Amino acid sequence: MTSLKLLSVDSSDRGSQRCRLGPGLMTALGLSVGSPVLVSLPRGSCLCIAWPRPDLAEGFLQVDMKCCSPYFLRHPPSRLTLDPEQVTLVPCPKLKGMKISVVVQSVEFKRNNSPRFVHELVKDMLKASLREMLQLPLLYPGTLGSLGVSCPKGVLLVGPPGVGKTQLVRKVVGEVGASLVVVRGPEVNCFQTLSTVSPIYLWIWMFQVVRSRPGESEEMLRGVFTQACAVAEEGPCVLFLDELDSLFPRRSGSSAPENRLVAQLLTLMDGVDRSDRFLVIGATNRPDSLDPALRRPGRFDREQVIIGPPTLRQRAAILSVLCEKMPVCSSVDLTELAQRTTGYVGSDLSALCREAAMHAMRENGSGEQTVALKHFLVALKLVRPSCLRSSLGRTDLAPVAWEQIGGLDDIKLKLRQSIEWPLMYPEAFSRLGLCRPRGVLLYGPPGCAKTTLVRAAASASNCTFLSVSGADLYSPYVGDSEKALSQLFRQARACAPCVLFLDEIDSVIGSRCNGQAPSSVQTRLLSVLLNEMDGVGLKTLERRGTQKILQVEGAEENQTAEQMSSQEVCNKDVMVVAATNRPDCLDSALLRPGRLDHILYVPPPDQQARLAILKVCTKSMPVAPDVCLEELVAGTDLYSGADLENLCKEAALLALEENMEASSIKHVHFLQSLKKTKPSLTVQQIQ
Amino acid sequence: MSKSALLTIHQALRRSFHSLENNQKLWKSVLAECIPLMASLENLAEQSRALSNVQISNTPLKDFPEVEELLRFKLSQAMDTVLCKLHENMASLQSLRDSLTNQVSTVVQLYEQNTDTLDLVTVTERSATIPSVVDMLEWLQDAERHYRQQFVRRKTLLHALSSGNLNFLATATKKWKELDTPGAEDQITDTLCKVSFFVESS
Numbered sequence: 001m002t003s004l005k006l007l008s009v010d011s012s013d014r015g016s017q018r019c020r021l022g023p024g025l026m027t028a029l030g031l032s033v034g035s036p037v038l039v040s041l042p043r044g045s046c047l048c049i050a051w052p053r054p055d056l057a058e059g060f061l062q063v064d065m066k067c068c069s070p071y072f073l074r075h076p077p078s079r080l081t082l083d084p085e086q087v088t089l090v091p092c093p094k095l096k097g098m099k100i101s102v103v104v105q106s107v108e109f110k111r112n113n114s115p116r117f118v119h120e121l122v123k124d125m126l127k128a129s130l131r132e133m134l135q136l137p138l139l140y141p142g143t144l145g146s147l148g149v150s151c152p153k154g155v156l157l158v159g160p161p162g163v164g165k166t167q168l169v170r171k172v173v174g175e176v177g178a179s180l181v182v183v184r185g186p187e188v189n190c191f192q193t194l195s196t197v198s199p200i201y202l203w204i205w206m207f208q209v210v211r212s213r214p215g216e217s218e219e220m221l222r223g224v225f226t227q228a229c230a231v232a233e234e235g236p237c238v239l240f241l242d243e244l245d246s247l248f249p250r251r252s253g254s255s256a257p258e259n260r261l262v263a264q265l266l267t268l269m270d271g272v273d274r275s276d277r278f279l280v281i282g283a284t285n286r287p288d289s290l291d292p293a294l295r296r297p298g299r300f301d302r303e304q305v306i307i308g309p310p311t312l313r314q315r316a317a318i319l320s321v322l323c324e325k326m327p328v329c330s331s332v333d334l335t336e337l338a339q340r341t342t343g344y345v346g347s348d349l350s351a352l353c354r355e356a357a358m359h360a361m362r363e364n365g366s367g368e369q370t371v372a373l374k375h376f377l378v379a380l381k382l383v384r385p386s387c388l389r390s391s392l393g394r395t396d397l398a399p400v401a402w403e404q405i406g407g408l409d410d411i412k413l414k415l416r417q418s419i420e421w422p423l424m425y426p427e428a429f430s431r432l433g434l435c436r437p438r439g440v441l442l443y444g445p446p447g448c449a450k451t452t453l454v455r456a457a458a459s460a461s462n463c464t465f466l467s468v469s470g471a472d473l474y475s476p477y478v479g480d481s482e483k484a485l486s487q488l489f490r491q492a493r494a495c496a497p498c499v500l501f502l503d504e505i506d507s508v509i510g511s512r513c514n515g516q517a518p519s520s521v522q523t524r525l526l527s528v529l530l531n532e533m534d535g536v537g538l539k540t541l542e543r544r545g546t547q548k549i550l551q552v553e554g555a556e557e558n559q560t561a562e563q564m565s566s567q568e569v570c571n572k573d574v575m576v577v578a579a580t581n582r583p584d585c586l587d588s589a590l591l592r593p594g595r596l597d598h599i600l601y602v603p604p605p606d607q608q609a610r611l612a613i614l615k616v617c618t619k620s621m622p623v624a625p626d627v628c629l630e631e632l633v634a635g636t637d638l639y640s641g642a643d644l645e646n647l648c649k650e651a652a653l654l655a656l657e658e659n660m661e662a663s664s665i666k667h668v669h670f671l672q673s674l675k676k677t678k679p680s681l682t683v684q685q686i687q
Numbered sequence: 688m689s690k691s692a693l694l695t696i697h698q699a700l701r702r703s704f705h706s707l708e709n710n711q712k713l714w715k716s717v718l719a720e721c722i723p724l725m726a727s728l729e730n731l732a733e734q735s736r737a738l739s740n741v742q743i744s745n746t747p748l749k750d751f752p753e754v755e756e757l758l759r760f761k762l763s764q765a766m767d768t769v770l771c772k773l774h775e776n777m778a779s780l781q782s783l784r785d786s787l788t789n790q791v792s793t794v795v796q797l798y799e800q801n802t803d804t805l806d807l808v809t810v811t812e813r814s815a816t817i818p819s820v821v822d823m824l825e826w827l828q829d830a831e832r833h834y835r836q837q838f839v840r841r842k843t844l845l846h847a848l849s850s851g852n853l854n855f856l857a858t859a860t861k862k863w864k865e866l867d868t869p870g871a872e873d874q875i876t877d878t879l880c881k882v883s884f885f886v887e888s889s
Contacts, residue, residue, distance in 0.1 A: 012874070016832060018825075023807045032802040033810060033821050034795065052811050052821055 004061040006080040017066040019048035022058030036090045041077050044069025154300035157283040165283040169240050179237045181228045218264040225268045232278040244282035245289045262291050269299045322353045329372040342464050343385035343495025355379035399459035406616040407609025414600055415457045423461055437597040439576035443583040444602035445681050447642030450579040454501050463497040470508045482528045489532040492574040505578040506585040533595045604681050607633050613641050617648040624664040638679035647677050692801040699797050700823050703790045704886050710787050717776050725860040728769045732856030735762045784838045791831040816884040826878040833871045840866050
């Protein structure tokens with residue numbers, strides 16, 4: 001059989017999916033008019049229906065490319081000579097189903113139909129500034145040029161992990177309708193994906209820059225910039241460098257491969273000229289480990305757009321977004337949940353919701369699913385704020401109720417005033433112009449429930465509780481302890497409202513007046529503490545949310561919102577609670593108002609308190625009816641709370657000594673144990 | 688055997704060409720109805736654009752309360768009425784397209800059922816008065832494809848117009864007329880001429 005000459009398709013046949021053949025060939029191939037055929041061409045194939053040529057001539061082939069391999073869309077084949085075997089009859093099974101996916105490519109359409117789902121974090125000022133940088137050059141390309149201004153080319157996002165830096169970039173990019181080119185760390189491929197993060201489809205080019213062989217990484221990076229330039233031709237484009245610190249660390253003296261990569265980035269960023277309409281965004285959580293050369297105008301111009309951990313209101317908003325898709329029980333109060341999740345960042349909150357949902361699923365099986373508050377509470381125990389994950393002071397304390405502490409009612413009240421009240425009645429505090437006390441010092445003889453009091457206070461309020469001891473801060477290296485303490489304060493501020501407990505503060509923090517060497521560790525720790533408690537101001541790195549000033553006459557806001565905002569303003573600080581037996585050893589600067597405002601003496605228990613303590617201690621013990629606690633109280637002068645507890649234990653042991661099967665503790669045992677134990681307090685101590 | 692099959696096909700083809708002819712007339716008349724509607728839509732868009740540009744408070748009309756809102760409401764109501772009529776026209780176009788599609792697919796199906804008895808020589812045989820079966824099928828399919836595409840394009844345009852973008856509405860008539868493809872229409876007329884002897888021969 002003769003070979004076929006491929007001619008271009010007639011204009012009348014365009015879109016008809018016909019393949020014109022000579023009738024002789026059709027008979028030879030066993031084709032009838034309209035039967036489906038597959039035409040195999042070099043670099044692809046094409047599906048058509050067979051149709052005789054109008055002039056019935058043989059030896060020619062015309063193919064309409066309505067259904068063909070993608071390659072032919074751009075390069076229609078022509079002037080080819082084909083073998084007749086390249087045209088084959090396709091079996092034609094019945095259509096069973098069809099899947100259609102619609103991809104909308106028009107930017108105009110995307111902008112007009114932007115979805116309602118907007119992450120709360122994005123609503124902030126930050127979004128506005130990012131958007132402005134993306135859109136300004138697009139809207140007024142001439143103006144910027146005539147002003148002689150080059151529009152900003154780089155933004156550096158700094159913030160703790162999990163607050164949504166990457167999420168933010170994706171969202172804004174999606175809203176503006178820009179393309180996104182993402183650069184990631186060490187893996188091999190360069191690929192394109194269709195993003196599913198936002199409901200808007202968005203092309204993302206992902207690159208993994210770091211390669212093993214020398215020179216390859218730099219080449220890859222150059223490729224990324226070329227790609228971004230090419231994409232920017234079609235519309236606004238963002239080049240996103242995630243985890244900037246790991247890709248481009250501070251250059252060191254040796255000729256490490258990273259040095260060359262940093263140098264390449266610097267060259268490329270300087271090389272981006274004004275006409276290239278793309279923006280470079282870097283994200284990092286360790287801005288200090290970046291190369292300083294990157295952080296100057298001209299490279300990353302908008303330095304440090306900082307995202308801190310979300311504040312109370314932001315948390316509530318994030319939670320409401322997260323819970324939108326979950327079947328949450330109507331009784332769940334998201335405001336309350338937001339109050340309980342101090343220090344949680346966005347990803348922690350999403351983990352929390354996931355955990356709660358999982359728990360609900362485990363409980364209900366496959367039945368109807370609603371996530372109730374109890375599930376969230378269980379999840380709260382499992383998911384811990386990531387701000388505190390590596391913190392020193394993180395403690396897991398057994399909850400203590402106020403009732404478990406006998407006596408000391410006025411001290412309890414004072415503590416509640418300073419810890420619980422600002423959380424519970426923030427609007428009352430702000431109405432009277434009060435602010436939360438900065439610090440409370442508890443002092444008194446040992447064993448009088450100072451630590452227990454703090455534990456009770458911490459478990460009664462929902463704030464974060466950090467406890468630190470000398471051992472946590474000790475370090476053989478000079479300056480390390482101070483750094484640890486200041487780090488601790490930074491973390492505590494991130495999770496505010498927060499209670500920071502310094503037990504035995506006299507041993508951890510020194511004093512400047514009683515003959516210690518002026519440069520000892522204790523003195524330096526003292527200076528850190530003084531500064532952190534009432535210093536000049538916060539570092540810019542720690543700014544959170546937008547600065548809000550409390551307005552008393554904001555009548556339009558509803559009450560819960562007002563309460564939340566006053567709570568935010570009221571409780572943005574860390575409260576320090578310190579305990580000591582030797583208040584005289586403390587530095588006077590520490591004891592002034594503004595640092596440790598309230599100085600509370602926790603006295604040794606008096607008669608009534610001792611009775612209350614004994615009642616609490618014997619609550620869980622089977623006490624014989626003849627036991628007279630009042631008599632014991634009279635005989636236990638100078639006994640501290642701890643002594644009294646020990647007394648009761650001793651009595652119980654004596655009862656067991658007598659008879660292993662003893663069912664109650666008799667008065668005799670108490671008296672015996674009273675004889676055995678000695679009070680730990682002395683008269684001098686009390687004075 | 689093959690004779691009777693050929694006759695059946697010919698009958699079906701005749702019927703299809705008849706309906707194609709009717710179809711063409713109706714299609715043209717419906718499109719002609721749309722032109723004035725488009726013009727009035729354009730006019731209304733122009734009016735509401737003018738309303739946005741004018742500051743009512745600077746005109747003698749400022750003493751009337753809510754005059755701008757009322758006017759705007761009136762305009763949008765009028766626009767809705769026009770769009771409603773256009774949509775009705777689209778519905779009649781759709782029914783025309785559907786009937787033609789049904790006709791054509793019936794003929795093609797009939798041919799496919801008889802492919803065993805009708806060999807290629809029979810179906811490609813043409814005379815001075817009767818075109819070949821293959822040619823006639825081809826013309827019918829082309830006409831059907833044309834109407835299908837036309838309908839989708841006009842429907843999409845109308846959908847876009849319904850979004851209420853004033854700038855877009857201002858050029859409605861132009862856009863509507865741009866969709867006309869006189870070449871394809873002529874092709875259909877040509878076809879009808881070519882088959883006129885065949886259609887009348889029965």
